[in-house]
Amino acid sequence: MSAHKSVKDLPEDGEKFDIKKVSKLLGMLFSVGILTTIACAVIFLNQEWRATMAYSWLFAFIFFFTLALGGLFWTLLHNATNSGWGVAVRRLMENLGLMLPWLFVFALPFVVIPDVRGALWEWMGERREMISEAEDYAASHLETETAEWEEKVREARARFSEVRSGIESGMAKATPGEKAFLQEKLDAETAAFDALKSEDAAPTVESIKAHHMKESNVLLYNKGGFLNMGFWFFRFIAYFVILTLLIRFLRGLSVRQDADGDEKRTMLARRMSCGFLPLFAVVTTFAVIDWLMCLDYTWFSTMWGVYLFAGSALSSMAVLVLVLTYLRNLGYLRDVVTEEHYHIMGKLMHAFVIFWAYISFSQYFLIWYANITEETRFFLMRNTGHWNTVSILLVVCHFFIPFLALLQKRVKTTPRLLCAVSLWMIAMHIIDMYWIVIPERGPSLGAGVVVPGAIFFDVLAFTAVGALLAYIFLRSLGKDSLYPCRDPRLEESINLMN
Amino acid sequence: MGNFFPRWSNLLPLKLAFCLVVLGLAVACAMAYYFTPKYTRVGYMPSQPVAFDHSIHVTQLGLDCRYCHSFVEESPHSNVPTTQTCYNCHSVVQKDNPKLAPVHESMETGEPIHWVQIHQPPDYVFFNHSVHIARGVSCQRCHGQVDEMETVYHAEPHSMGWCLNCHRAPEKHLRPQREVFNLTWKPEDEDRETFYRETADLAGLSYEELLGASREKFGFEEMDEPMSQREVGGVLKEAWGVSPPEGCAGCHR
Amino acid sequence: MPNGTTTADEAMKGPQGVAREPLVLNNRSMNWITERICGVVENRQPLLWWVLFLPSLALAGLLAFCLVYLVSTGVGVWGNNQPVAWGWAITNFVFWIGIGHAGTLISAILFLMRQRWRTSINRAAEAMTLFAVMCAGIFPVFHVGRFWMAWFLAPIPNANAIWQNFKSPLLWDVFAVSTYFIVSVIFWYLGLVPDLATIRDRCKPGIKKLLYGMFALGWRGGNRHWRHYEMGYLLLAALSTPLVLSVHSVVSFDFATSVVPGWHTTIFPPYFVAGAIFGGFAMVLTLMIPARAIYGLQDLITHKHVDNMAKIILLTGSIVGYAYIMELFIAWYGGNKFESDAFHMRILSGPYTTYYYCMFFCNVISPQIFWFRWARHNLWVVMAVCMCVNAGMWFERFVIIVTTLARDFVPGAWGFYKATWVEKSTFLGTFGFFLMCFLLFLRFLPVIAVGEVKGVLPESNPHHGDDEH
């Protein structure tokens, strides 16, 4: 039992990460990052490789995006639940979340290179084709369709006048009851005829177009309200704007508190975080729907957002553990963070290992069980060929092994062991993201199950994004104190007992 | 102030637990033993209005089952003979035997003899005698050695599991169709050549092929080796394509 | 650590700044806690107890009557028929099972998360769980018609040589619900043991001491015992947490594994779980707010508790809302005609649209008022929202079950379902039974975990006061 620690024993302005200490590493990261980025850019410039590279880039991007998203989530959760334990590590969460604005830079290829997004999200190309085809069709068929319609109206007119005269003649000798019935019939016929001959029913370019689109690709036509370029661009920008605002606001409060120690900032962060959580949920869900689920626009799962969220929270916690240990090895945070923190972080990882398994099992299970054609294709693709091995690997290595490892208290409280599990978890998350993105590539590009050699692109893209982000992350660590040094809960946190 | 609970109460829970476990095990055993048709049905031997002795009529006189149960091959139900069937002989034979009084009485009044039904499947079971007989399930498989019974009793449990045992592995019970009513048939008595010739005919196969395939499968060398039930049943099952229903709708409709 | 002098009035105003609120107000001593909680059991019951108990007894009698009537006459007295074979019966089952989730959840998840405010409410919530699961069990058991054949659900070798279909969600239900009940009983009982010892030690020799003593197992509070006990309790909590999730997930599988439009959605498991927690917490509050007033437990079940639970209701209500929206979005986005029509008929054109709007209002809109602190601190508002949620969760199950079954693929097979008086009385009766059990629990067992509450007092920390030296 250690004695009670007081904030007074800690340095007043917290600990600042001295990036000079790691300048070698930083330099390496930077040069590797730049070199690989240039290589990626070259590949992107090559017309032939662009589509293949698009998937690699998306995979790399989405992996780091989920990590940063997790950082934001933990910050939000920490503030919203009024939690005390995590104050000591909260700044790390904030810094991780702060990568979100940077990720927009890495997302630029999707926005600026039409071929890249076209290769990834086929609905864009198909939709364009569908529309232009429908336009052509409408332009060329307007006359014939109008003629057809006029012919139809003529026929209907003839038939209508026949029916009307028949009814009117019947009316003469009908009983009152029959009269009412005949009148009703006549009204209905008149209404139907009026509707047919009205100007609204006349075929226009728009109506022919809509009809033709519906005929040629009903799914894409129906989804047009969501899957169209204008809205897509809007969402794309909105996600990053919202996420950036959220994290910058929260981190701003936290950093400013370092200076003035104002308790009100804690209260404000807490209140705002509660409100931000629903926003976060919506953005996360639709971001992954847009970027991952829409890799195949015919497929859908209501669980999708939750599934990605689970993996994101889990792997970002693993990253936090690794960064924390790294910093402690460099001599920082020694007085602030104890094994108790590791224990809690280990427990949270454990919880999310289970949660991830729960969500992914439910999703797989329900689709497998009901066996409905339009839903199974996602898993069919991932159970074909070697992807099946990856799927089984995920079950065993993303759930069973870390689950059993984290069951033991020793693993959760020993930084070295917990780091091993964290590394493992991150590796698994990489495979998970790879498993989500890459299987779509072969079939989409018409290159079979696997595009040969494309794995080099994947590695390259991953290195490029990873190295540059790591560089930015490490640098951002150095900007402010490594823990919120004037947070009113800091004392509670450093005296944490499980 | 002493202990509220006496000292012996310390061991009481353990003892009680032991007793409960023993009791529970005993109840489980008793239920497993008693709560099954092997206990509840087997051995049911009601006294019939007429003490009809199957052993005399079948073994001693050599009557065929179908003399009385005339339509068992054609009907789902194996009929109990009418009084007239009894009377065919007993109008003369053993005429004055008091045991036969109900027969005479029935003959005079036209009121049927109220034979007590022994084998009585539940009403939601639709058992069909004719199909079983047509595919070589002998009377004896379900009704026991009736030819040796002085008074008929329930010899087999007739539980659903017992039915399914055969439906899942019919080869253990099939025999050539001509021997269905021969209650003393044994597979060892079967002549291999006749058997294979008949079976090949029935199935529309070539005798040599059938024999060759079976020789490989059942591993007999000489034609005069005694046949086993495994061989007889296995060949028949294949040749006739016997695949009894195992789903619910097979017997419950 | 704040000092322990906060009074109820101060607590009403809510926390000032970031200071932690004490879990027990007015600086109560351990002895006071023992006296107050055990007093509920030992003293005469207030008049209100009887006022509530007698009607609930009568309603429980109604339940018994309805069940006897049902069995003696046949399941036809319920309004179930094709196509809606799962009417109120299964709606009520899912409703009660959902209610039954809060107890173990409060106990287990909050325990794992070291949320120490759980101590004041976990006992009652766990008891509620058990009674709710009992109520839930009634419906499927009687829905099968011949309940005495329920043993067919257990994998016992039998003379029929057939086995249960382990691929059926209905069988998983059997395992999940019975496991949940058993584990909840164990969890509840294990938590009760030290408190039973407390009452035992306060009893005069006699029949009461005999009974409490027997169930207290001779508990002596030795640390060598606490060591295993605490570990066991932690493990049970760790086991119960996924169990709670699994139970309602399995219940959701009953629907989601099918191919029926409106039922087959991958988000069903977490959505059902969130809904269950949502409804369960509402029910806990519905019971605990009156109970704390009747027995004067305001210092133990403080505004902080109500506030926290209101927040959880807000959170889970929002998750449920998220699921509703996702369902709608995917029904539209997925492009499956049957799926989108199912929702069209739930919301716009079917015979049960009112139910959908009731559900949406009660479950998604009404809890949003908890964004405001004044609402969380006004017990009348809290009660009103909880009532809304209780009703809303019932509507949700009704909407899922009945609207879907009444309108499936083939319009020729569409039907309309209306509950009979027997179904309605049975449902009403389960409320009586539930309340009766709960009142008996209040009467005979400590409603708050005595030992655990003492454990969260500041002076229970062995280092309490260390820093002053």
Next chain:
Amino acid sequence: MNGTATATAKPPFGYLAEFESVRAVYKAAEKVRDAGFKHWDVHSPFPIHGMDEAMGLGRSVLSWLVFFGGATGALTAFILQGFTQIALYPTIVQGKPANLNTIPAFFPVIFELTILFSAFTVLFGIMGLNQLPRLNHPLFSSKNFCRFSDDGFFIVIEGRDSKFSKEKTKAFLEEIGAKEVELVEDDA
């Protein structure tokens, strides 16, 4: 009541010492531990955080028992389902094959039985490791002791401890801050 010597040869059960507060009993426990007693215990109305270390007790073995209990449950469920669905009664329902490929459908029951068996192991493990139920115990004959379930904090040093001595132990207990020390007889 208080520790009058009896004529029986039976040794006393031990000393029951009451302490003022959690803090006092915690500090005292550390001292008793350091004094090298083996058969002694701390009795309190609730588990005191950190007392295991203060008493020098290790981690409970219960978690291992429960792990194996759970594993038994999982295995039981797997065998039960595999055996009945694949070997004994292979029926194809819901288009799911009657072989091991249908294992996802077995997970719910495997999970439930794992939990069920673990929970039973917890219950019976606690009862077994603590040797409960034990309704009769020498401590219950002490009038003071019944306050352990209210607000009393006690240290009991048992007579069977090799370091126990009637006089020295009493003195020792008083020295480490006991409010009241009582000799409990083994009354049987």
Next chain:
Amino acid sequence: MIKYFLICFVLAGLLVVAAALVRGVRTDLPPWEIFPDMDRQFKVRFQQPSSFFADGVAARLPVAGTVPMGYEIPGKPAARGGIAPGAFTHAADYYNTGRFGEFFGDGMPGEIAVGQELLARGRARFDINCAPCHGTAGNGMGAVSKYWATPITSLHDPRILDRAQTPDGALFFTITHGKGLMGPYGGNITVRDRWAIVAYVRSLQMSQSAGGVAQAE
């Protein structure tokens, strides 16, 4: 305590076994149906009385003068064991009665295709139904003959061999309605089988008289 429990337990066990006995004991007690739900339904069952009808008979005859609807079962012609059309209504044709009006007919009716198959069938039915008295050889020395009061008619009796005295129709009629001490077998043997027996009897007679060569027709 455990000792007493075990003693009581063994005694109780013995008591149970003594009262309930072991499996398979012959007993008069009807089978115990543990869960009798729907085991015995209120419906007409084979050869069982029914309280639903005034006369207590469940098996109903068709109302006089009616022809059961759909009596001719498609896919199951009379030749394959179904009951021939008309049998129910006591048709008066040769096939069903063996008579043309007042007189017995001779020869097989047109409905019967005579052949090896028919003879085999006839032989099987003969061995089941006739051989007990008449003997497998048809010589009247069947197993029952030992107990019979008077000698049993040999089928090789000239009276029967003579087609003028005993035409096929008469044989058929005798099987159906009995003769003298012989009981009627119409209820036990289907019409077609009766003709098969007649055919077999004729071939049996032929085999005896023509030196053991059985010929068809």
